[in-house]
Amino acid sequence: MSPLTQILLVGLGTYLIRLSFIAFGGRLQSIPPRVELVLSMIPPAVLASIAASSLLLEGDQLRGLDEWHIAGLAAALVAWRTKNVALCLTVGMSIVWAIGP
Amino acid sequence: MATGARRIFPLTIIAGPFGLIYGVTAAENGISGFDAILGTLLIMGGAAQIALVELIGEEASWAVAVSTALIINLRFALYSATIASSFAEFPKRWRFPLTHLLTDQTTMTSLMEFETQRDPFYRLWFFIGSAWLFVSPFLIGTTIGVLVGGEISEGWQLGFAVPATFIALLVPSIKNRSMLVAAVVGGAVAVTGSFLPNGLNIIAGAFSGIAAGVLAAPAPVPEK
Numbered sequence: 203m204s205p206l207t208q209i210l211l212v213g214l215g216t217y218l219i220r221l222s223f224i225a226f227g228g229r230l231q232s233i234p235p236r237v238e239l240v241l242s243m244i245p246p247a248v249l250a251s252i253a254a255s256s257l258l259l260e261g262d263q264l265r266g267l268d269e270w271h272i273a274g275l276a277a278a279l280v281a282w283r284t285k286n287v288a289l290c291l292t293v294g295m296s297i298v299w300a301i302g303p
Numbered sequence: 304m305a306t307g308a309r310r311i312f313p314l315t316i317i318a319g320p321f322g323l324i325y326g327v328t329a330a331e332n333g334i335s336g337f338d339a340i341l342g343t344l345l346i347m348g349g350a351a352q353i354a355l356v357e358l359i360g361e362e363a364s365w366a367v368a369v370s371t372a373l374i375i376n377l378r379f380a381l382y383s384a385t386i387a388s389s390f391a392e393f394p395k396r397w398r399f400p401l402t403h404l405l406t407d408q409t410t411m412t413s414l415m416e417f418e419t420q421r422d423p424f425y426r427l428w429f430f431i432g433s434a435w436l437f438v439s440p441f442l443i444g445t446t447i448g449v450l451v452g453g454e455i456s457e458g459w460q461l462g463f464a465v466p467a468t469f470i471a472l473l474v475p476s477i478k479n480r481s482m483l484v485a486a487v488v489g490g491a492v493a494v495t496g497s498f499l500p501n502g503l504n505i506i507a508g509a510f511s512g513i514a515a516g517v518l519a520a521p522a523p524v525p526e527k
Contacts, residue, residue, distance in 0.1 A: 203365035206338050212372040213345030220405045223383040227391045233384055241381040245476040247489035247512025248378050251505050253469035254490030262497040277467050281474035291317050294467040298460045
């Protein structure tokens with residue numbers, strides 16, 4: 203299947219995911235608590251999977267300990283303490299630039 | 304609109320580099336510039352786009368590539384649910400096109416603002432402002448990435464912008480103990496599952512994280 207077809211499929215599927223609850227207009231006043239619970243777990247689970255594998259893996263191997271680990275840890279601490287995304291990214295990138303090769 | 308634009312600005316700083324990384328990754332994986340830019344316009348989710356072009360480059364089966372990208376984007380269902388009541392007050396001609404612009408950054412910024420601002424007209428333009436300021440750098444970044452392709456210097460360490468962005472999004476998404484369980488289990492399974500072919504470790508991490516979080520959550524209080 204050509205890359206373009208795959209992009210079209212993901213684009214269509216993603217739009218339908220985004221539309222899912224909006225399609226009901228405000229009519230769906232309350233989401234069942236069980237559904238809400240499952241939905242609420244999606245961002246931490248998915249974001250952590252991507253964050254961890256992009257930070258800790260290189261291909262299918264663990265990265266050797268380097269400036270990425272330190273910068274990642276610092277970025278997480280800043281994000282947690284300040285909730286300031288820009289600061290978190292600036293600190294992370296600065297550390298990588300400062301102590302990187 | 305100007306407030307929305309100002310508020311999302313810290314997040315758009317990363318939309319540019321994120322688009323750039325996607326563009327470069329797409330070029331390195333043999334995706335044409337036209338297809339790559341269309342990917343940004345049609346998918347509007349950098350993480351899924353990066354995963355998709357990497358899987359296409361690795362010649363993974365289309366079913367795995369497409370479903371991994373869709374699972375990464377499944378989080379938009381939550382944004383759809385949380386923002387639906389605000390969107391219901393928007394005119395229909397805006398509602399359906401704006402649905403496409405429901406990104407992590409725009410949604411989170413808007414939801415924070417909507418907590419204090421109730422006027423639908425204000426909310427509409429706030430959303431449009433923040434969406435516009437996210438989409439433009441993302442698209443410009445993609446285009447530059449596609450053009451420079453593999454020529455970008457390793458010394459720039461742009462690759463680190465990917466985990467940095469996800470850390471910045473992940474940390475505030477953890478609001479209670481069971482969500483922390485979801486994140487820890489998800490991350491641990493994704494890393495230990497690195498031997499899985501085709502990037503299936505992300506899918507495995509996502510589903511185990513969700514399951515662990517749901518199991519760890521206190522039993523829901525029965526409705527009265």
